[in-house]
Amino acid sequence: MFLRCPLPCTKILNCGHACKDVCGNACPACTMRCERQLACGHQTCKNICSVPCSTECDYVVPITCKRGHISNVKCYQQRQPPPCEHECPEIRACGHPCKLRCGVPCESQTCNECVRIQKEAAKKLREERQKYYRELAKKITTPEQFQHPPIVDSQELKQLSQRLAPYAYIHGKSGNVMLHIARAEKVINHELLKNVYRNWSELKDPTQKPVTMFIPCKNRQEAEKIADTGVEAHTVLHDYIAFDSDMKQIILLECDVMLGNGEEVTKVEGKKFLGSKQADSVYVANDASERAIRVRSRLQVMPCNIIYCSVRDVAFPKPTGDGQTRIPEEQAALDRNEYRLIQLPEPRGVEGSAAERHYRTAESQFLRLTRRFQLSIVKIFYAVNPSLMRQFEAKKCEFDKRYGPDGHRVTLGFHGTAQTNIDPICRNNFDISRLSRNSGDKGWYGAGIYFSEKPLTSLGYAHNATQLLLCLVLTGKPYRVPGRMDGASLKAGYDSHLWNDGEEIVIFHSDQILPCYVIEFKQ
Numbered sequence: 001m002f003l004r005c006p007l008p009c010t011k012i013l014n015c016g017h018a019c020k021d022v023c024g025n026a027c028p029a030c031t032m033r034c035e036r037q038l039a040c041g042h043q044t045c046k047n048i049c050s051v052p053c054s055t056e057c058d059y060v061v062p063i064t065c066k067r068g069h070i071s072n073v074k075c076y077q078q079r080q081p082p083p084c085e086h087e088c089p090e091i092r093a094c095g096h097p098c099k100l101r102c103g104v105p106c107e108s109q110t111c112n113e114c115v116r117i118q119k120e121a122a123k124k125l126r127e128e129r130q131k132y133y134r135e136l137a138k139k140i141t142t143p144e145q146f147q148h149p150p151i152v153d154s155q156e157l158k159q160l161s162q163r164l165a166p167y168a169y170i171h172g173k174s175g176n177v178m179l180h181i182a183r184a185e186k187v188i189n190h191e192l193l194k195n196v197y198r199n200w201s202e203l204k205d206p207t208q209k210p211v212t213m214f215i216p217c218k219n220r221q222e223a224e225k226i227a228d229t230g231v232e233a234h235t236v237l238h239d240y241i242a243f244d245s246d247m248k249q250i251i252l253l254e255c256d257v258m259l260g261n262g263e264e265v266t267k268v269e270g271k272k273f274l275g276s277k278q279a280d281s282v283y284v285a286n287d288a289s290e291r292a293i294r295v296r297s298r299l300q301v302m303p304c305n306i307i308y309c310s311v312r313d314v315a316f317p318k319p320t321g322d323g324q325t326r327i328p329e330e331q332a333a334l335d336r337n338e339y340r341l342i343q344l345p346e347p348r349g350v351e352g353s354a355a356e357r358h359y360r361t362a363e364s365q366f367l368r369l370t371r372r373f374q375l376s377i378v379k380i381f382y383a384v385n386p387s388l389m390r391q392f393e394a395k396k397c398e399f400d401k402r403y404g405p406d407g408h409r410v411t412l413g414f415h416g417t418a419q420t421n422i423d424p425i426c427r428n429n430f431d432i433s434r435l436s437r438n439s440g441d442k443g444w445y446g447a448g449i450y451f452s453e454k455p456l457t458s459l460g461y462a463h464n465a466t467q468l469l470l471c472l473v474l475t476g477k478p479y480r481v482p483g484r485m486d487g488a489s490l491k492a493g494y495d496s497h498l499w500n501d502g503e504e505i506v507i508f509h510s511d512q513i514l515p516c517y518v519i520e521f522k523q
Contacts, residue, residue, distance in 0.1 A: 015049045040075050067102055125207050133201035140194040146228045148185040148306055160184055160305060161347055161360075163212050163254070166367035167241045168360055178360060179241070179250065179309040187227045187303045196230075199299035203280045205261035210302070213237050213293075215253040220306075223253050227303040231255075235298065236268050240290040240368070254305040257295065268294040312357070327355040333384040339427050341518065342382045358382050362470050362517040365412050366455050374523055378466075381518040383426040391429075392472065392514035399476050399495070408476050408495075412516075413451030413505050415469040416462035422469060422518055429510045445481045446488045446497045446506045449513065453502035470517040473505055 004024025011019045011027055015034070019027045029050035036045050042059035057075035064070050065084040073081060083103020090098045090106050096113040098106045151157055161181055168179045200206055215237065217223040237257060260280025267274065268284055273296055275282040280300070283291040295301060326334075333340040347356040362380045399408045417425070430449045443450060451473050452458045458468055476495025490508040491497065497506035507513055 017049060042075055065102055069102055129206040130201045133197045137194050137197035140190045144188055144190050146189045148187050148227060151184040151186050165363045167214055168364035177311050180312055182308045182310050185306040187305060192230050193302060196299050196302045199297055200258045203260040204278050205280060208260055210256035210258045213239060213255050213257045214241055215255060216241060217251045217253055220251060223251050223306045226253055227306060231298050231301045233298050234271055237293045248311050250309050250311060252307040252309060253303050254307055256302045256304055258300045268292050330384045334386050337386050339385045341426060344380045344382050362519055366519050370455055375521050377519060378522050379520040383515050388429050388514055391511045395474055395511040399474055411473050413453060413471055413473040414455045414458035415451050415471055416458035418463045419465040419467055422467055426515045430513055432510060444484045444486055445499045445504050446485060448506040448508040451505040457503055466520055468519050469515055470519055472514040472516050473507060474512040
């Protein structure tokens, strides 16, 4: 049996310090301060000897940034220097001095000077518009009695038709119809106009331009009442026209509506206005970006014109029928059995001719869902192809027998493609065999030809082209796809695939397609 030695240990540890424990115990870790020199050479290590030496030397050294500013940092910060705290000397893209810290990217934050200028400009514009509407109200000193004389000026009728165009094509439960102006009356109501101008000057945001909206009226008396006294409180407006397509005539009241500062809400119906104190109007948008709108005050709505519209079937191309319903070039192409691409003239006013009906059909379908995106039509061409028309009509008759005339849809669908493909398609129709040959994309909702009732969807496939195809499409019995089915064949027992109520229409047989219109547009 051995006893532990109680005397101090005389061993030298690996660090060079003497052991402080008694001889009989195992030598512990050294607790003396480390005196090793750090790698940078500025200081000795401040840890105890048994702890690894620190790499963070806090000795202060000068560094120079890429713009030449000298800053003092701790030695260990040289590896990843902090952002330079000096003011940036650069000029931003907007032309103002940066004024951020040198180490912060110039465009990472909004320019304060630009914000100040924009606020001042917005305030000045708001004050100018308020003054403008107040002066307009003051000018109406001797209000005339309410009246609504007929509009006879052809240029005024043409402008009215152009404003109605985005709303004129309507797909109803009973089919596709077009609104055509039969006659119109101008609303003259100075007393109401004076109050409207006063109201516009008091809005939170009077800088917005009034928007055109059309209010469907049950009869002439209702239209005249609104034109005389203004809309009722809590009236819900729409930036589209909704009515029963079985009607043969409809009366519309065209109004200038000042929306001001608008807010999106969950609902607009009811007596309570759901917008915040800063809101002049509220709206609810549907899947087609069409809005139901309610304004805070009924005096934000000014009736302008009473329009009497006839409701007609859309002028869909047919290989047979009354020649009087066709334009001369179309009849000539059918008589000679040859393809023609005919430029349609822009309508002059009240619609009547077949050419005007075709133009309005294509125009309204395009503008209906693009009017808020600053797209305008340059030209519209009508594709007349007798062989494709006969092929399409035969397929339609087949579907009529199978499902009944009201049991399937004939709809207009947009197709976006490279501009070089448009003429071959109009001449020869779509070639299903060439599907995805170039792109390799066989389609999310099936391996077919894709159309959309929404032009903005088709623009995504147009490859920066300035033309879109508008085709007649027979959907037959559509299969409503629940989700992606990449490259799938046509679902057995169905004639087409449909996703999101017409946002994507997939056709698998070319005889269900008739290229009709080529719409050239600009932004």
